[in-house]
Amino acid sequence: MSKMFRSWIVIVLTNFAFVESAIVVPRINNGNGYQLEPSKDGYVLSIRHPDGTSWREETVKEIAPGELEVKGTLNQAFEGQGGNLVVIYEAGRNGYVAKYTYDGTGKPTPPPIFPFFLSPKFLMSAAG
DSSP states (O other): OOHHHHHHHHHHHHHHHHSOOOOOOOOEEOTTSEEEEEETTEEEEEEEOTTSSOEEEEEEEEEETTEEEEEEEEEEEETTTTEEEEEEEEEETTEEEEEEEEEESSOOOOOOOOOOOOOHHHHHHHHO
């Protein structure tokens, strides 16, 4: 190998070692309540329901090369029950943490869950 080629390899490897990693995110802002805004070390995501009652905002930052920190808020209105759910979450070095509050006059009702039964013939055919 020539000296010039070896020098070139050393320069390229050194450049990769000292270059900061970057998160590449496109800038999106449409009229439907969806916005994605890149920043120097991450991005901000904002999603808003067209009626303005519910929204979500999330910030993602690269705190070290290859290590991300996510912080966000989710605000969900329950108009039928007269309530509002707010979830604040964070994920990063310390794992995932979420806190929530529910304010409202009524208790939220979960959607109905219909029992789902499988016949013995179906189970036998699925087993082979």
